[in-house]
Amino acid sequence: MLSLTTDHSLNDGQLEKVWNRINSSGEQTPPYSIQPEISETTDFESALRDTVVDDVIVMAVISINMVEMAMNFYFSSIVKFNITNLIYISVDHESCDYVMARRADVNFRCHVFREDDEHVKLTMFDNSGVFARRTNIKPLAAYAILSHGYEVLITDLDIVYLKNPISYIKRLCKESDCDMAIQMDVHEYNSGFLYARPTTSTMAVYNRTLQWSKMISAIDQECFNNALKDLKNSTAPRIVKLKSDEFPSGKIAFPGQSCPSKSFLNKVYIVHGNWLRFHEDKIHRFKDCLLWDYDGDDGYYSNPERRYVTFVNHVMSKDLTPTLLNLFAIGQILNRTAILPKVIKKGRKDIVNSWRLLKGKVFQHGAFDKATGNNYRFGKFLRHRLVPDEVNSSLSAVYSFDPDCCQGDHDTVILTPRDQERGPTVKDIQDWFGREHYAVLRLKPLIKRYENLDYENILSRDLYNILMYKRLDV
Template identity: 25%
Template sequence: MTGGRRDKVQSIRESWIATAIVIGVLLVCVFTFMFPHGFFTPKSPIQIRRTDTPNVQTGTCESPEHVNKLEADIASLLETNAGLKKRLAEQGQDNTQKQVMVLGDQHKVGPFGTVKALRTNPTVVPDESVNPRLAKMLEKVAVGKELIVALANTYVKDMLEIWFTSIKRVGVTNYLVVALDDQIVEYCKTNDVPVYKRGPEEVIDSVARSGDAHAVSGLKFHILREFLQLGYSVLLSDIDIVYLQNPFDHLHRDSDVESMTDGHDNMTAYGFNDYFDEPIMGWSRYVHTTRIWAYNSGFFYIRPTIPSIELLDRVVDRLSKQPNLWDQAVFNEELFFPSHPGYEGLHAAKRTLDFYQFMNSKVLFKTVRKDDKLKKMKPVIVHVNYHPDKLPRMKAVVEFYVNGKQNALDAFPDGSGW
């Protein structure tokens, strides 16, 4: 009995304590709500005297020192942000914004399988001020703002005759010879061939005097720039080429550069999967690579776009600094090498032309002339680029494809004699 009474008293006592705690918490909440600043709030705000600006009063707001510091920090951040934007622009890292400005509005993505990226870059705005004399000539010569252009000096006069005769034969009228000496000017005029000679620039005069084929080949990139600035597409042609069809009927015009290839079959011309073997690596000894044979810098179609002009500028710049470089190697490196640390690659669209239509002399003499079916096809051009005996082989090409002499190609070896 005694134990039960003691437990009952203990239970009542604990309930009183719990009740007192609850009442205390409620009172605190009520007073906190009714007197948020306490029982003894000063009747006037506390005055804080600053040594530099006397008589400035602050109440519940931030102090002037704090406000000034925040404003200074914001100004500093804005300045830093502006500097970053400027540096990004200078470093060429705002390419996305630039492309939006050039290409126009953004577009929504269509259904699966229907999405196609932009294939053709817009052409530049023509600037006739760069060469008014050439601009007037191109107005007369070009057709549809495009033409064939070739550089020539006296050393290639015999091949030049086969070149322009074949062009006339297929009905092409929009072509132009850039003469590197006065003898070629007179020779072209005598044969009713459109000709243009630049002013007496030192680099052109030296190339004309030397007659060096590689020097002439490198010079064309320098000269081509003005044609593109004037808004014309150019089919750049070496002289060791025989035209058998109108090349303008076989271009796609969907890229910045369309070029014939040094490749001789589907793999070498259009790309193939190759591998590098390093046995020391064991399981990973084979590293796969993607390869393509070089574009031929002696025959390519180039449109007047920003990437095209940038390509020419890059090639000219490198050749001017290292004259011993081969222009075709530089042309391909700048066209294909991707961006990597310390180097920004060229963003240019490119197309490889059909190697049976735009045929190099390796394809002709090593393969086509030995195949009865392939012999019946007439290519658009034949470029005698693989062989040093260019003139006799050009004559043989004319005999075979134009005059129908079936054994005209038989006497030549597959390769060169040395």
């Protein structure tokens, strides 16, 4: 039995001993006895005993750089379906402190598995294998839970439950007498969403997965699939492949740059953002597709005092740089949060989601979020259920600075700058809208640069450089 402790995290040397014992265990018949040399070994067992419901534990691994996504999973999936058997396996104390302090009415547990500040700060793939080694904490934690005789539903944090999958998967597995039920990721098994029973074959899979993690620097999914290929005959697990039309991978759920349709979401049990490599991209995509339910400490959705500026129509333009320069400049001048526009690609009828605007290396690793101070929202933002009615009902008239844009449109208010040739000034914008009390200021798209607006000085240097030196073509 593998026992861990809340108060004494496994350090590198202790974890090395655990892995060495696993690696040297060969093809023995599990369960194996693996005992880390730490002083207290009862807390983990107690945590599991307090968590389990109907013999099942829902388990996800978190770290300090993933706490926001952990909270989104909690609110979008756990709270929504009143799932009370979740345990987070944390790799640092800070992440446990963060999530536990933000719990709602639905309880969960958080258990510190190991602590290594240098390692857990990594959020990307790393040639040194450090990130890969951290992700292999997941199969080690799964092995520990199984060794206590519990069934486990392993779930990545970039997943949202649209229906409660637990009883359905449990029934599927029971009907076929399976060892494991696993989401398919195109042509291989996805280790980020699977249900496992504490059988001899399942324990052998995780034993072999951990052996692979010692032999190669790879993420747990590669080690997991290698292990499944290795196990044959009597040790091969009986596997139920979860149907892709019910448990789709990210490639199916998010085709191209599109969000899943309402009809699609009504059919599936989960959506998985696993085909997005970068952590920030996953958050952006979930927010843009209304799959993000974590309101945060600053009331991302619910703050009734925040004011916004948005374009009411889809933008029909190839180069979006002037459009975004104007949107963020007006937001900065008026202290309003910019809501990104929708875009119609030239020559096509389909609408590109706001998330597409942030795609590209210049926006990865949070560069865009840092440059804007997170003071922007995605195109569907106002449709989210957490946005207060008092915000959604407080809409301004629709304004434009371009007299040629709206011929025959009696619903648009045309504002004429003092200098019609060079466009509006900062003072013009302040005079027009500075006393505007509506929560949402609505404008027709502004698709050209105005000479009177010194964008370089209005915007932060980083944001101006991003918008100017990286063409945002769609």
